[in-house]
Amino acid sequence: MATDSSAPRELDAVVVGAGFAGMYMLYKLRELGFAAVAFERGTGVGGTWYWNRYPGARCDAPSMQYSYQFSEALQQEWRWTEKYASQPEILAYANHVADRFGLREHIQFSTSVESAVFDEESERWRVTTDRGEAVSARFVVLGAGCLSSRNTPKFPGLEDFEGEWFHTSDWPHEGVDFRGKRVGIVGTGSTGIQAIPVIAESAEHLTVFQRTAQYSVPARNTPMDPAYEARIKADYRGFRERNYRKPMALDVELDPPEHRTFEVDAEERRRTYEAGWETGGIALFFAFQDAVTDREANEAVSQYLRDKIAEIVDDPETAKALMPKHIYACKRPCLDTHYFETYNRPNVTLVDCSEGGVESITAKGVRAAGAEHELDVLVFATGFDAMTGSILAIDIRGRGGRSLRDKWAAGPRSYLGLSSEGFPNLFMISGPGSPSVLTNMIPTIEQHVNWIGDCLVHLRETGHRTIEATLEAEDPWLIQVRAAADQTLWDACDNWYQGANIPGKPRVFMPYVDWPGYLAKCEEVVANGYEGFALR
């Protein structure tokens, strides 16, 4: 779809977003015979991978698994060149999918959905966009992304900065030339940790402003091993089926941990950690059964990781400042390529601003830790208003004109992260209350899309006009999400899973921790005639 004038006015469904969720939803809807359009604010497909073009951007789920499985032909023909795919390769893959399945003509690019209002009489949604158009649709599916509403903190003085500044998730398509520049970067989460080593290679000088030190483990990315690729492709379908029900929908290529941390002696514990460090990726997470459920066990692995920093970083003061104090994996664990080693470069300085954060931005640079640091370029790797940001950016009004923003004022409320009571025929892909960000996202996106597709066919076949979560199902689900988080240490420090990174955001742990349990629950709901939903 190229222009406004060709947009259909009456549709079966509107999809918000053309990232991996929106693209597959659009494909599914059209396969099932529903007239659908996707609205996408970018000029191309790919969502996260369209926006996050910062240097070093790479997925840390293995490429043979972080990819669609709905088409055997697609997964056989596409060739990943590395164990963990880079952003340009993932974006090329997204574009390939869009072309291969003819999706592009049903996507309206450079268009943001501004509102979706449910009309109770016609039982249709009126969806409006920033291009001043309106469409009417029976169903709305939100695939706007869990990490796509960018967070640029309101740093005092930013408007005075005389250099250039960029947010990693709004990176110029033509790239940024750091040569000969004094660069500053704020943020040391997954994004900063990927970007810092690469920016350091070309910048004249890089100053890292660190508010919270982070744990990180080498990713140990490698070129794709052709023998491994051939082995997976010989039974890709079987590989996918086996992985689907694993924790996080991911084959971590490790034997399940046999022991709890303190069931083995100190020497064996050390050997196990070393093996995890050498394997890299998320191996340490799985070294023992209780790393993220037991505080003492967690402290043991945390201390091991701090010791590694001391081994790698030459300057003891810098090493000390880089050592995290919080619970390992409470903030999302990071994977890196030479992150800590980067602090041994003569052109890299760490500014520990754990006390006061970034105090202000000045015309010449950044004031932090009591000093002004002069810079030509400033990079914000400051994260996202996660999980709810891109949903609540849309003015969504359900039955009785009730606004979703009002309903979620104290935190998101949903049933299964798929639907919210009072908002009929409105579905979320990877919504708050679903496992989403705690999983290998593409396979779990596919599960949501398949569930929604089956549901729409069920409505069509049974002559129902609407479906929505009931309050009787939503309330206990909220409690279950909370209870699942309480079984882990994920909620034990400030992180974006609970909205702690956004001032004023309600503190609610949003993702559901147990993927296999969630999958079984979704299947059970359907087997019991969409239990917990009202069909009218």
Ligand code: N01
């Ligand atoms: O964002 P973050 P991200 N002053 O929120 C700091 C996924 N992802 O973009 O911890 C100073 O994790 C903030 O400090 P603090 C992945 O799920 C995946 O890095 O709040 N500093 C923190 O250091 C990830 O978890 C991949 O004290 C400020 C940083 O900015 C998620 O995206 C790659 C500040 C933000 O870290 C988000 O990661 C990249 C302020 N006012 C991302 N405000 C892969 O798959 C914030 N910070 C590899």
